[in-house]
Amino acid sequence: MKHLIVLTFAVIAATWITISQGVSSRYGSKGIxxxxxxxxxxxxxxxxxxxxxSDVVYPPPGYVNTKPISAVFVIDSTGSTNTSTGYGSLSKGGPGETHVTVHLKSPFRTGLNxxxxxxxTSGYLVNHG
Structure with a gap:
């Protein structure tokens, strides 16, 4: 019985931690x-x-990035305990490319945050506009 109570508490705690962190995504890896x-x-x-x-586009229109992207982090900043806070996904480009478009989407009646x-790698933007 004691093990069942401890196991139940651990599952509830793990679920609470997962829910409170929201839905964040990592694409690629950030090097030193x-x-x-x-x-x-x-x-x-x-x-x-x-x-x-909403879409986040990098580099911004009129600019060209000359260095490859290594990682894209999409961080849910709601701090909500609601599991339906939305998500972000890569729709174009990403790690290994010089451009990326991140598509953010929320469920019905929910905002974006x-x-x-x-x-x-350390790089710079070139204005072509």
Whole structure:
């Protein structure tokens, strides 16, 4: 009986920790010499009648990145215990490429609150606009 109580408590604690962290994703891996190339905060208030979407595009329109991307972190910043906080996925490019588009999506009647971080070798942007 004692083991059952301990096991039940451990499962509840693990579930609570997982839920409270939200839905974050990591693509690729950040190396010791990699630098933050881009950070963007996406905060959109909930819409009562629909889910929301947003795209984070790197490099921004009119610029060209000349260095490869090593990692993309999509961090759920809600701090909510709601498991339906939305998610981020790569829709174009990503690690190994010089560009990336991250598609963020929330469920029905839920807002977006994500931080997108893009890492790569030290590089620079060239303005072609």
């Amino acid at each position: 010499h990699d630098q933050l190339l881009h950070r963007q905060y996406v905060v959109i208030e909930p819409s009562w009648w629909r889910g929301l979407t 994500f931080t997108v971080e893009i890492y790569g």
